[in-house]
Amino acid sequence: MAHYVPVDQIEIIHAALDKGFRSGKTKSIAYRKQQLLNLGYLLKDNAERLQEAFAADLGRPHLEGAFLEVDGSITEIKQSINEVDKWAKTERPPLSLTWTPMRPAIRKEPKGVCLIIVPFNYPLWLAMSPLAGAIAAGNAVVLKPSELTPAMGALLAELFPKYMDPDLYHVVNGAIPETTKLLELPWGHSSARVGKIVATAAAKTLTPVSLEARKSPVVIDSKCDLAVGVKRLLWGKVVNAGQTCVAPDYVLVEKSFQDTFINALTEVYHSFxxxxxxxxxxxxxxxxTGHTQRIKGLIDNTKGTIVLGGEVNVEKKFIAPTVVRDVSGEDSLMSQEIFGPVLPIVPVESVDEAIAFINSRDHPLVVYVMSQDSAFKSKVFDNTQSGGAIANEYIIHCGAENLPFGGIGPSGSGYHTGKYSFDMFTHLRACLDSPSWIDKILSPRYPPYSDKKLKAVQALANTKLPARNAFVVSAGSKRWGRWLLFAFALVASSALLTRKVRLGSGSLQLK
Known part of the structure; x- marks a missing residue:
């Protein structure tokens, strides 16, 4: 059981980390790299203990713990070590005749003491991914594990002082009172998955936040690679008991294809x-048990037909992977994010109806498409909005190097993983250093103003626009453009053919 930090100590911890940050330690890139390396060894040295914590908190199989959290976290930490020199380097904006003499630059600076509130579903990776970015960016960090994963919280609290600089990195375990106190304090940045609560609290201290929510649909093309597709889909739904923020939440499939889809899903289900x-x-x-009971209520109240699974044992926190067909948009299973191993199938008449269904709801964290047809994929992605757009794969895009992970609108704000975690915890500080001789050019800005000075500053601004209709293409001009292109191609082809004939005739004459 994780030892909760006394509420009256939280403000003291925050002040100590602020002092550590202001000491300037984290300005050194070498220091940041060493702390990242220490973090990597924290995971490497204690891999078995981390697996024990996964098993205690989530009943998780060893392979899922390694594949979904431990290995991915170490990989991301390694990337931060290798890339932080480049990420943290001051940037120069593109050349500008007006501004380049003033030496404009963009400094990459840490935001200060940051708060990372970790959700229960991935208690290690969703701690380590943003933490690696925050350390690389030079911040001090309070890590708040979920009270629902006490074994992981206790382990991280024990290990941090052994591996990480206690002046800058601290684990605070606790529940609602402790989290409430944390949210009352000003932070350089706050990262969390409990959107409305954190956003409301952060507004009081003007703390910038990165948030996330989710309910991600899958659009099925009847001409997809069904054998591979349903295997990936079912795994993406049931891994970690469906408690994945980017898990496929529901399926949209044409009515005429629903039976075929379910038959393929059934075959894979029994092979698993x-x-x-x-x-x-x-x-x-x-x-x-509370979460299990919540999902059981959704299953009990569905008007759809359960075709696979359905077994629930609240005491053992067990729900069999469950597939429900003929689910409507008003069904209990569509009323909230399921966050469990239950897959509703919503039949639609066409891909257009599927798109309309998605757009009638909050923007999802991910839109998934199962299709081999480029036009089908483009149609879905081009006509919807979501944090991610993924074809023929599920959830593992979160671990793809150099891809941002985040939502849009109600599904979240901000991005993390790799450089995007670094960017999230970095303040881009604009800089100019203007030499004295610039006044020979910009002196018209000074009073007393005159018409002559007005014309001079307007000339410097270079506000001339392209012709008013420069980019307007009428239907007629499109047709003429096509005819001109066709005529040009025809003339070029004729010329080439004539040349070939002449060359051929010449060669015959040589014989």
Whole structure:
């Protein structure tokens, strides 16, 4: 059980980290690299203990712990070590005749003491990914693990003082009172997955935040690679017992294809769990009996038909992977994010209806498409908005190097992973250094003003625009453009053909 930090100590911890930050330690890139390296060894040296914490908190199989959290976290830390020199380097904007003499620059500066509130579903990776970026950017950090993962919280609290500089990095365990106190304090940046609560609290201290929510649809093309597609889809839904922010939440499939889709899904289901889900050692458990009971209520109240799974044991925090067909948009399973191993199938008449269905709801964290048809994929992605747009794969895009991970609108703000984590915790500070001789050019800005000076400053501004209709293409001009292109191609082809004939005739004459 994680030891909760006394509420009256939280402000003291914040002040101590602020002092550590203002000492200037983190200005050194070498220092940041060493702290990142220490963090990597914290994970490497304690991999088995981390797996024990996953098992205690989430009933998670060893492979899921390694694949989804430990290995990915170490990889991201390594990338930060390798790239931080480049990321932190002061940038020069593009050449400008007006501004270049003033030596404009963009400094990459840390935001200060930052708060990372970690959700329960990925208690290590969703701590380490933003933390690596915050350290690389030169910040001090308070890490707040979820009270729903006490084993992981206790382990991180024990290990941090052994590996990390206590003047700058601290773990604060606690529940609602402790989190409430943390949110009352001013932070350089706050990263969390409990959007409305954190955003409301952050507004009081003008703390910038990165937030995330989710309910991600899958649009199925009837001409997809069904055998591979349903295997990936089912894994993406049930891994970590469906407690993944980017898990496919529901499926949109044409009515005429629903039976075929379910038959393929059934075959894969039985290959995953040949002795039944209850006897499988390849399934995680729900985080708590409360969450299990919530999802059970959604299943009990559905008007759809359960075709796979449906078994629930609240005491054991177990829900069998469950597939429900003929679900409507008003069904209990569509009323909230499921965040569990339950997959509703919503039949639609066409891809256009699927797109309209998605657009009638909050922007999702991800829109998934299962299709081999480029036009089909483009149609869905071009006509929807979401944090990510992923074809023929599920959830693993979060670990793809150099891709941002984040939402849009109600599904979140801000990005993390790799450089995007660094950017999230970095303040871009604009700089100019104007030499004295610039006044020979900019002196008209000084009073007393006159018409002559007005014309001079307007000339410097260079506000001339392209012709008013420079980019307007009428239907007629499009047609003429096509005819001209066709005529040019025809003339060029004729000339080439004539040349070939002449060359051929000449060669015959040589013989």
């Amino acid at each position: 769990y040949p002795d039944g889900p209850a006897k499988s050692d390849s399934l995680s458990r729900l985080i708590s």
